[in-house]
Amino acid sequence: MSKRQSETHIPAVGEGKRGVEGHIGYLLRQAYAVHRSRLEQALQPLGLTLPQFSVLTMLSAYPGIAGADLARLSLLTPQTICVILNNLEKAGFIRRSAHPVHRRAQCIELSPAGLLMLKNCKQRVELVEQILLQGVPAKEEEVVRRWLVQLAMTDAMPMSEPR
């Protein structure tokens, strides 16, 4: 969320080098930090944290998913997901019900309140995302997209057949 209480006389750091010459990892981190800060500020008035928004988004894409699968998708432990789900349930945004096939597992879904909350959040997130591509030519956007996708693909991706 960040506080920035007043001005400082110290210039922004950059692990030695700065600007377009800086370490690419530092630039990536800096850029994402700014984006995340904007996201958190957009979500805060609605009372949702970023991990919570992330889980609600996944639940919207995979209604009825079990907690263990949610953990795998998020690359988190089942225990961590359990905590987040508990907080979301306390807030009334999700519903847990019996799993149709596995009696130990749970069927987790968005509640109507959760669906509405997610819709409101997405609206705000949409605005924040638009800032990312302001004034970027289509050709450059294409290059950036390919770079990001390649990065994300190198590590993650269980995959098999969609649907």
Place this chain on the structure above:
Amino acid sequence: MSKRQSETHIPAVGEGKRGVEGHIGYLLRQAYAVHRSRLEQALQPLGLTLPQFSVLTMLSAYPGIAGADLARLSLLTPQTICVILNNLEKAGFIRRSAHPVHRRAQCIELSPAGLLMLKNCKQRVELVEQILLQGVPAKEEEVVRRWLVQLAMTDAMPMSEPR
């Protein structure tokens, strides 16, 4: 850190759209998540967290900086920085001494052990960073760098006179 305990039958999510067509913010988040995960895995054997590494890096760039300025640079509250500094001091990586001009403020520096730790960390971080640009043509790298810098610049940057 992430745990990924076994395979899943569920394809990776993407807020509806996927791959190069996905939301740019989602792609940015995904890409950074992968990079951060690699960084944490590289730092973990040395016993340092990412925020701790970040603070050590800043201390290396601005030896003798005060906690309040450190907080402003990191966009964190002085209280948060205080906690991180306490942990770093307990580990013996930093040294606090009297400030030459402001008697209430503290002069925070890397200890020899902290300098060595930072050096070892940087070595590992360097390797992780190289992955980010593997197989990226110089022209595309230039586009990506400009995009990242523009993003980081739009929000941050206090600035005035160095020194």
Place this chain on the structure above:
DNA sequence: CTTATATCAGGTACACTGATATTC
């Protein structure tokens, strides 16, 4: 008196490990 600095106290959401009961 006002501001800046550091820190104490308390709280919360996330992250982990480990242990346990249940189900397949």
Place this chain on the structure above:
DNA sequence: CGAATATCAGTGAACCTGATATAA
């Protein structure tokens, strides 16, 4: 039996707000 699921307990680093003492 082993493997997967959910959840209990405890721990810890990072974030916050609010209060406090000191110094400029």
